[in-house]
Amino acid sequence: MSNTIQTSRDDLARDRTAQDEQSRYSDAALTPPVDVIEDESGITLYADLPGVSRDKLNLHVEAATLTIEAESALAVPQDLKTSHTEVGLGRFRRVFTLSKELDTQGVTAELGQGVLKLRIPKAAHAQPRRIDIHVA
The missing domain is CATH 2.60.40.790 (Immunoglobulin-like)
Incomplete structure (x- = not known):
């Protein structure tokens, strides 16, 4: 069960990182x-x-x-x-x-x-x- 929980946490962390990166680029300009x-x-x-x-x-x-x-x-x-x-x-x-x-x-x-x-x-x-x- 701890493997499933760890995988879910890793997926959640990856999703947050992707959202943060997308937000950073949506506000960015050349x-x-x-x-x-x-x-x-x-x-x-x-x-x-x-x-x-x-x-x-x-x-x-x-x-x-x-x-x-x-x-x-x-x-x-x-x-x-x-x-x-x-x-x-x-x-x-x-x-x-x-x-x-x-x-x-x-x-x-x-x-x-x-x-x-x-x-x-x-x-x-x-x-x-x-x-x-x-x-x-």
């Missing part, structure tokens, strides 16, 4: 690589999001925080059975703290060929401007 280019009128971010479609992309700005969240829609053949997977996550998440010099109301976004392009202009008070000189 951090997409991002290039940031600044010019005098603002910044442009290029984020690599392979396999992400427009409907699976969520961008939002709250206060001075920009959040990029996405899910890839890469189709996996139904009969595919893997014995080892290097990258099994299809979720992406990246958070940025934005400078007060940026105009978060003017953010524009484009998605094409797995690359997200975000343009964030500088606020009017942060834009370079020429000061006219008057002769007295």
Whole structure:
């Protein structure tokens, strides 16, 4: 009888470990690589999001925080059975703290060929401007 009890305990422990692992991976997300280019009128971010479609992309700005969240829609053949997977996550998440010099109301976004392009202009008070000189 003790063998049966031990086997049941082992099965239960394995099930808990599998559930913990599944829960950990369901919350996990990849951090997409991002290039940031600044010019005098603002910044442009290029984020690599392979396999992400427009409907699976969520961008939002709250206060001075920009959040990029996405899910890839890469189709996996139904009969595919893997014995080892290097990258099994299809979720992406990246958070940025934005400078007060940026105009978060003017953010524009484009998605094409797995690359997200975000343009964030500088606020009017942060834009370079020429000061006219008057002769007295």
